[in-house]
Amino acid sequence: MKTPMKTIVIGGGIIGASIAYHLAVRGAGVTVLDGGNRGGIATPASFAWINSAPGNDRIYHELRLKAILDWHRLQQDLETGDEGHDLPINWHGSLWWEDDPSDVESGTATAAARGYPIRLIDQDTAQAQEPYLRTAPKVSALSSIEGSLSPVETALVLLDAAVANGAQVLEETVESLIVDGTNVTGVRTESGDKMADCVILAAGIATAELAAQAGVIVPMDNSPGFLMQTAVTTPLIRGVTLSPGIHVRQNADGRIVAGRDFGGGPAPDDHVAEAQMLLAGTKALFSDSDGLEVETWTLAQRPTPADGHPIIGPAEGVSGLYITVMHSGVTLAALVGRLTAEEILDTGPVDVLEPYRLSRF
Numbered sequence: 354m355k356t357p358m359k360t361i362v363i364g365g366g367i368i369g370a371s372i373a374y375h376l377a378v379r380g381a382g383v384t385v386l387d388g389g390n391r392g393g394i395a396t397p398a399s400f401a402w403i404n405s406a407p408g409n410d411r412i413y414h415e416l417r418l419k420a421i422l423d424w425h426r427l428q429q430d431l432e433t434g435d436e437g438h439d440l441p442i443n444w445h446g447s448l449w450w451e452d453d454p455s456d457v458e459s460g461t462a463t464a465a466a467r468g469y470p471i472r473l474i475d476q477d478t479a480q481a482q483e484p485y486l487r488t489a490p491k492v493s494a495l496s497s498i499e500g501s502l503s504p505v506e507t508a509l510v511l512l513d514a515a516v517a518n519g520a521q522v523l524e525e526t527v528e529s530l531i532v533d534g535t536n537v538t539g540v541r542t543e544s545g546d547k548m549a550d551c552v553i554l555a556a557g558i559a560t561a562e563l564a565a566q567a568g569v570i571v572p573m574d575n576s577p578g579f580l581m582q583t584a585v586t587t588p589l590i591r592g593v594t595l596s597p598g599i600h601v602r603q604n605a606d607g608r609i610v611a612g613r614d615f616g617g618g619p620a621p622d623d624h625v626a627e628a629q630m631l632l633a634g635t636k637a638l639f640s641d642s643d644g645l646e647v648e649t650w651t652l653a654q655r656p657t658p659a660d661g662h663p664i665i666g667p668a669e670g671v672s673g674l675y676i677t678v679m680h681s682g683v684t685l686a687a688l689v690g691r692l693t694a695e696e697i698l699d700t701g702p703v704d705v706l707e708p709y710r711l712s713r714f
């Protein structure tokens with residue numbers, strides 16, 4: 354009998370968790386190592402909107418669209434599996450409007466021309482989509498294919514499902530990669546050396562530093578992202594709401610999450626003031642919200658490759674090392690998990706991942 358491939362996944366965020374599940378379910382030996390942040394670092398701080406919003410180039414749009422559909426595939430797979438794991442995904446779509454309706458009209462037209470399920474809707478339809486909006490926009494776009502998920506809970510479900518399929522998840526920090534010439538053969542942790550046929554880097558912003566130990570340069574341009582979270586409240590927001598200056602959604606647990614920037618901006622100086630500003634923005638949008646209170650806020654770096662697109666694939670010139678680092682990791686995780694597992698365990702490269710190789714830099 355063929356010995357199963359032995360893999361080590363560094364990182365237990367949404368990307369590492371998905372890869373671990375997909376490897377384990379295909380019979381690989383999997384050890385996930387996470388330095389104490391099971392569920393990730395960027396992942397818990399994510400707005401967690403699953404989308405292929407207007408503005409992405411054609412090829413990347415196709416990847417994101419596949420990725421949205423792959424969450425449905427994974428949801429089915431887990432719900433009908435022996436363990437019956439539920440994924441906390443909200444499929445109520447997203448409602449988007451701008452101060453200048455022509456921005457929404459042109460973005461919607463471009464996306465709809467690609468067959469993306471997004472359409473312009475009137476005020477009554479917007480009100481029906483989000484019944485608690487104080488004033489629904491006269492013109493907005495509804496993208497019914499989009500969703501959002503509870504990021505940490507999803508990562509933990511995937512890790513549990515990986516364990517149910519034979520994976521090991523250990524709370525250990527990888528101190529270094531073990532490199533033998535041009536071969537990565539394992540990792541070194543406090544508890545000793547662990548050897549593997551393939552080491553998968555899914556370490557978020559720490560990926561570049563770890564890869565550098567094998568002489569692999571991963572160009573990154575991370576940027577901070579701040580979100581406010583309210584205490585648990587009654588259901589107020591059905592889907593994702595993207596209004597001028599603020600985006601808001603409600604988690605499965607009843608907490609409302611709000612932010613105002615999708616990347617690029619500096620971190621706010623005054624976190625309390627920023628959180629209060631996002632709370633006020635949320636209250637201004639939704640009725641029955643007077644009792645909302647800030648419970649907490651998150652500030653994390655978005656793991657973003659230098660050209661904004663994911664880096665996925667074997668490290669060139671070094672065997673035994675596979676790299677996965679990206680923004681929009683929540684949108685992409687189900688697909689990335691499935692395709693990377695296929696690529697690592699099967700013979701050939703997966704064509705849809707070709708545009709995302711490190712060698713493009």
Ligand SMILES: Cc1cc2nc3c(=O)[nH]c(=O)nc-3n(C[C@H](O)[C@H](O)[C@H](O)COP(=O)(O)OP(=O)(O)OC[C@H]3O[C@@H](n4cnc5c(N)ncnc54)[C@H](O)[C@@H]3O)c2cc1C
Binds near residue numbers: 397556677
């Ligand atoms: C504010 C904000 C908003 C966002 N909004 C969206 C959105 O709406 N939609 C979307 O798709 N994406 C969004 N993103 C991006 C998305 O959250 C990330 O792309 C995704 O969470 C990355 O997951 P990850 O598993 O790669 O990284 P992480 O969640 O950071 O996990 C990496 C893990 O690696 C572990 N690790 C690191 N170094 C080591 C080591 N040496 N040894 C062991 N373990 C190690 C860490 O402990 C951590 O748990 C957002 C991000 C932020 C910050």
